[in-house]
């Protein structure tokens with residue numbers, strides 16, 4: 001088991017990473033034993049892995065369970081209501097415990113439900129997707145979507161522990177595995193050359209990715225995110241660097257109505273675009289761009305971008321909250337393991353990045 005501690009003063013907590021950790025839940029959660037517990041999960045995750053968790057939780061005491069419908073569109077107010085209702089029905093008190101057991105959707109929603117119930121009850125994350133293990137379960141951001149905007153309603157609420165049992169990933173569809181892998185690659189590109197190289201050396205398309213390599217990648221990616229979050233818990237400055245690849249990535253997700261790309265795939269494209277802008281500006285050498293683009297391609301195929309309307313993507317980038325004085329703010333790679341924030345990117349540069357992204361499509365098939 002690899003353990004990473006997140007040092008946030010009174011809100012500090014450990015992240016445990018390993019295979020088969022569900023069986024060790026009684027030990028890992030011993031400091032929280034005896035609390036009334038509600039597990040929040042979804043039907044799919046519960047049907048695949050619920051038995052293991054249920055068995056372990058029985059050792060800790062009484063618990064109730066609420067299963068939410070699967071999918072991003074259910075990360076909203078209606079589901080939140082249902083989860084709060086379940087807390088009331090289960091008699092969850094201020095000294096209760098919420099256990100979020102699922103991917104990022106379950107984690108964000110259950111965390112927000114915990115943050116808002118009785119002005120905040122404690123919670124623990126048991127992430128089951130790679131994306132949740134390397135990204136969404138770290139950092140304490142919780143929230144739900146508003147019909148008009150993603151993640152509009154939320155709160156910072158740090159969990160008491162994150163237990164990443166990589167054995168859950170055995171049932172994850174490879175496309176979802178890759179989705180998390182693009183985020184891990186992003187972390188490497190931001191601040192961990194070794195992680196970047198490890199992702200480049202992983203088997204192409206991640207078929208047959210070994211357990212040890214997965215655990216190490218999860219630990220390294222968490223390490224990068226933790227290092228940044230510890231310095232800037234509330235996203236006042238430094239934490240923005242985690243948005244590398246996300247300005248273009250979010251735009252791709254928006255113009256396709258969140259249907260074409262997984263989040264990580266859109267971020268993968270966004271990394272290629274950001275690297276191209278950096279290369280054009282002369283802050284990233286030609287070889288640096290080639291390294292980034294080939295590392296992204298190595299992780300597997302991504303849905304196409306060449307048929308998407310450029311002006312709509314540019315508009316979506318412009319609507320992004322990172323826009324300042326008509327110029328666009330981008331996190332750009334300056335080396336493998338180092339980034340800089342540039343607040344003066346213009347639309348022409350983004351248009352050129354889109355052209356380059358489209359031109360690389362052929363290599364993917």
Ligand SMILES: NC(=O)c1ccc[n+]([C@@H]2O[C@H](COP(=O)([O-])OP(=O)(O)OC[C@H]3O[C@@H](n4cnc5c(N)ncnc54)[C@H](O)[C@@H]3O)[C@@H](O)[C@H]2O)c1
Nearest residue numbers: 044070103104105106128129131132135136141168171172
């Ligand atoms: N809070 C943060 O800092 C943060 C950061 C990044 C992303 N997010 C959020 O995370 C969400 C995306 O998370 P996600 O990619 O995990 O999506 P998800 O939670 O929708 O999971 C993807 C799919 O995999 C299924 N699944 C989960 N675990 C499985 C397993 N072990 N085996 C088989 N199938 C499994 C889910 O049921 C779902 O169908 C978004 O809502 C995003 O906004 C939050």
Ligand SMILES: [Zn+2]
Nearest residue numbers: 135183263267
């Ligand atoms: Zn992301």
